[in-house]
Amino acid sequence: MSEPRTGPSIVVAGGGTAGHIEPALAVADAVRELDPTATVTALGTERGLETTLVPARGYPLELIPPVPLPRRLTADLLRLPARVVRSVRRTREVLDRTSADVVVGFGGYVALPAYLASTGGPLRRRRRIPVVVHEANASAGIANKIGSRLAVRTLAAVEGSGVAADAQIVGIPVRGSITGLDRAGLRAEARRFFGLPDDGPVLLVFGGSQGARSLNVAVSGAARALSDAGVAVLHAHGPKNSVEVPGDPGGAPYVAVPYLDRMDLAYAAADLVICRSGAMTVAEVSATGLPAFYVPLPHGNGEQELNARPVVAAGGGVLVADGDLTPEFVATTVVAVATDATRLAEMSAAASGTGHRTAAHDVARVALEIAASTARERT
Structure with a gap:
């Protein structure tokens, strides 16, 4: 009873x-x-x-x-x-x-x-x-x-x-673990947790709980360019997917995992994100003050693009059509943003101002x- x-x-x-x-x-x-x-x-x-x-x-x-x-x-x-x-x-x-x-x-x-x-x-x-x-x-x-x-x-x-x-x-x-996240304070611990370098930019890539094939193909295809530019990658490709990256890129590491159980640490380790733009994803990413390239699902009623528009309009993110996210785009445009500390700081401040x-x-x-x-x- x-x-x-x-x-x-x-x-x-x-x-x-x-x-x-x-x-x-x-x-x-x-x-x-x-x-x-x-x-x-x-x-x-x-x-x-x-x-x-x-x-x-x-x-x-x-x-x-x-x-x-x-x-x-x-x-x-x-x-x-x-x-x-x-x-x-x-x-x-x-x-x-x-x-x-x-x-x-x-x-x-x-x-x-x-x-x-x-x-x-x-x-x-x-x-x-x-x-x-x-x-x-x-x-x-x-x-x-x-x-x-x-x-x-x-x-x-x-x-x-x-x-x-x-x-x-x-x-x-x-959740409170995200809204109250001290990214700067957790940065060193988070990077050690994932085996990422203490210094240099980190690009976080994820496509939801199951991953996203177009994101996987585009970012893994630019692995050499990212590594050569000194941009480390933390990539959650989905439990049913995999990505192929150079075995020894020689520069910044590319860490690929099926799933991220500790999203708080993943956000703390990152400087820039490539992700879909579901409502919850946009809310979490902007709440942590992370700049992002938002890639809406190419099908549905277009709500994912609408979700990201306020953050993008404020300057905290960039909208990229699914078909435009290519290895070449990542190797040029994404790398340019990831290696520009001033722009990252400006985008971070803008993203932080859009959350509730x-x-x-x-x-x-x-x-x-x-x-x-x-x-x-x-x-």
Whole structure:
């Protein structure tokens, strides 16, 4: 028999990709910091990254059936109502068992069932649970557009996302280990950790949790030029990918790894980044004050380019089309920036000025305030 709960119960719904999970966990951390009596439960699916990321951060994970929303008229669309009902029913069980006071959703496959289960949806509830929606992307997804119509508060990372006209702009919640990162203080330790030289510029390359083939090909193809210019490389190529680099470049080293478990140390070791421009990536990179070449995914609805535009407009980054990122581009343009200390400093200052370092705590305060109101109404 579980012990009686003394503090507020908050459910975060943001499974599927790291772009949905990481903001949810950053808010969960902030809730715990602001109110140690609070209970935070994460909703997820068995197919998402949350099955590893959530337990590793010390939060209980409740799995529900995913509800992917088809973008086209297919047979999947005909099966959608039954999937929604099944997922909402399971989510309702979780909300009842945890005595949820508020649900905070971040979009994705898990969010829509959470919104519907909290506010009624296709299944009637004994009580309604208030919903808070946070939209991280510059272009809102379907789940959050629906959720914002049911929510008591809607928050967004940037203006013009399309999630709700009255959305409060708070930025993207980023974990404290990143927003509070002392890059200069950790630089020596971080470089030793990865086997990088104490001096000279370091280029950090990553393409998300699975890597990005175009980034891998372009940067590894310029390995000799980077090494000759004295630019060391820390390259996370993805667990299912690999890169070929000269065995002994003779200059600065090229360190290739499948995955980066310590992103805080990777950021501390780096002077410049080449990466995709998912909302979470842009938020973390700019929060650390790192200059970056942002390479948006060449497909989708163009939201990745929109995510990077504010940082680029401020002078903290450069947008590069996927097809334009070639070994020649890296060997010339990237090397020129990496070896220009003055420009790196200017870009770093610009990037630092675009972030919202308090976003996680801002969202957590909203959630706790609403949870407290819910608890008062019950008594």
